[in-house]
Amino acid sequence: MTRSVVITGLGPVCGLGIGIEPTWQGAVEGRSAIGPCRAFDASAYPCPFAAELPEDFRGRDFVPRSYRKATKIMARDIEMAVAAADLAARDARLTTRATAEQGDAQTSYPPHRMGAQIGAGLIAADLDELTAALDKARDERGGFDMKKWGAEGMHELTPLWLLKYLPNMLACHVTIVHDTQGPSNTITCTESSAGLSVGEARRVIGRGAAEVCFCGGLESRINLMSLMRQTFTGRYIQVEPGATTDPATLVRPFDRQAAGSVPGEGGAILILEAEEAFKQRRDADPEARAYARISGFAASQTVHPATRNRTPDPEGLAIAAAARRAIAQAGITPDQIDLIVAFGCGHPDYDRPEAAALHSVFGPAIGRIRICSTKPMVGLLGAGAGGLDLCIAARAIAQQKLPAVLNCDDPLDGLDAATGPARDADIRNALVLSTGLGGQNTACVLQRFDH
Numbered sequence: 001m002t003r004s005v006v007i008t009g010l011g012p013v014c015g016l017g018i019g020i021e022p023t024w025q026g027a028v029e030g031r032s033a034i035g036p037c038r039a040f041d042a043s044a045y046p047c048p049f050a051a052e053l054p055e056d057f058r059g060r061d062f063v064p065r066s067y068r069k070a071t072k073i074m075a076r077d078i079e080m081a082v083a084a085a086d087l088a089a090r091d092a093r094l095t096t097r098a099t100a101e102q103g104d105a106q107t108s109y110p111p112h113r114m115g116a117q118i119g120a121g122l123i124a125a126d127l128d129e130l131t132a133a134l135d136k137a138r139d140e141r142g143g144f145d146m147k148k149w150g151a152e153g154m155h156e157l158t159p160l161w162l163l164k165y166l167p168n169m170l171a172c173h174v175t176i177v178h179d180t181q182g183p184s185n186t187i188t189c190t191e192s193s194a195g196l197s198v199g200e201a202r203r204v205i206g207r208g209a210a211e212v213c214f215c216g217g218l219e220s221r222i223n224l225m226s227l228m229r230q231t232f233t234g235r236y237i238q239v240e241p242g243a244t245t246d247p248a249t250l251v252r253p254f255d256r257q258a259a260g261s262v263p264g265e266g267g268a269i270l271i272l273e274a275e276e277a278f279k280q281r282r283d284a285d286p287e288a289r290a291y292a293r294i295s296g297f298a299a300s301q302t303v304h305p306a307t308r309n310r311t312p313d314p315e316g317l318a319i320a321a322a323a324r325r326a327i328a329q330a331g332i333t334p335d336q337i338d339l340i341v342a343f344g345c346g347h348p349d350y351d352r353p354e355a356a357a358l359h360s361v362f363g364p365a366i367g368r369i370r371i372c373s374t375k376p377m378v379g380l381l382g383a384g385a386g387g388l389d390l391c392i393a394a395r396a397i398a399q400q401k402l403p404a405v406l407n408c409d410d411p412l413d414g415l416d417a418a419t420g421p422a423r424d425a426d427i428r429n430a431l432v433l434s435t436g437l438g439g440q441n442t443a444c445v446l447q448r449f450d451h
Helices: 020-029 065-073 076-091 127-135 146-151 169-178 190-206 224-233 275-284 317-329 348-368 382-399
Strands: 005-014 034-036 049-051 114-120 184-187 212-220 265-274 292-301 339-341 370-372 429-435 440-448
Touching (some): 005 076, 005 190, 005 275, 005 382, 020 382, 076 212, 076 265, 114 382, 169 184, 184 190, 190 429, 317 429, 317 440, 382 440
Parallel strands (some): 114 184, 339 370
Antiparallel strands (some): 005 292, 034 049, 292 440
């Protein structure tokens, strides 16, 4: 790594709001977007709740007029990605082909010096689109017939149907809209996808292959097929039929009563820039600013044969390894971390190993470091989780304010993770962690940018 990299644009899209201002305000106020699922009737599922985007969200509102036809072949995940990319670019005051007020305006960087590394999930097909095709593929007894599917059923799908559901289409549309012709990649490692994409973007810029990169991740878990798959993993909370519990209180990271998470949709795109390139751009545009410097990054793989890596090992060894390496790369010691935005999904099989990892890395100092999680506010966002968490950490550093903490009335021993309001703080360094289903872990250290 030869060049310093800074975060200059934040584009979160989540249940708290569209864009960094409403999202940050929601995090400070301690609001939760979790409520009864609106997209479909989920009452028959063990978890009938979700954290959905505002009802007026439309991806076509975030692309140039000439590109709006393309939104017809965008799944929800892709729509969120193009929206997040637009928000991030504008927040960074970055001029691209899409954000230029005039079509012939000079872009901030040449297209070949702009890249895109974006995390994505397994996009679930819209069941309404499949219904007619499946109906044509039934045999005489009403069962599914693979031969009839190939001969008749598939013809009910539009020719471009598959282009809505390929994970790489998030990065594809972002690169087309903003004309980024530099290194591009798609990373699909569940909840660690966004964190890994940020690490990849940092490496691309660090080795001089680009000056700026779009990175992060988006995913919607608000889909019948996705909800079914995730329910089978056992990570979602199970609600007794007829229970009157407030859904906003269900997800309880690092609380002794934690019992599971709730599906959400969203994530974020961030703009990363080479620090020297950003400073030159800022000379021409004094209103441009950097939220934080990415001073350390590391990734690891959990090895837990008992669950085939579905959950972390009880000691959180791989989580701790990633955190140690990221902190060492940042050139600081663990006691210099002032905020931890933890994965904290609210399930004991994940929270307790993460807590063990934090005790291992920080020792007694962990008791004075504020730990927060976004999951009680926006649910479990899949590939988008790490992107949103990085946005919250970056804004916390820029604002010198700790976000509110929800639903941790009985925290695990030794952790400063108890329920509490937002408050001002001296935040020099923040650690952001992610742990994906399957065992991928990331750790990213953000440093206050004072120049």
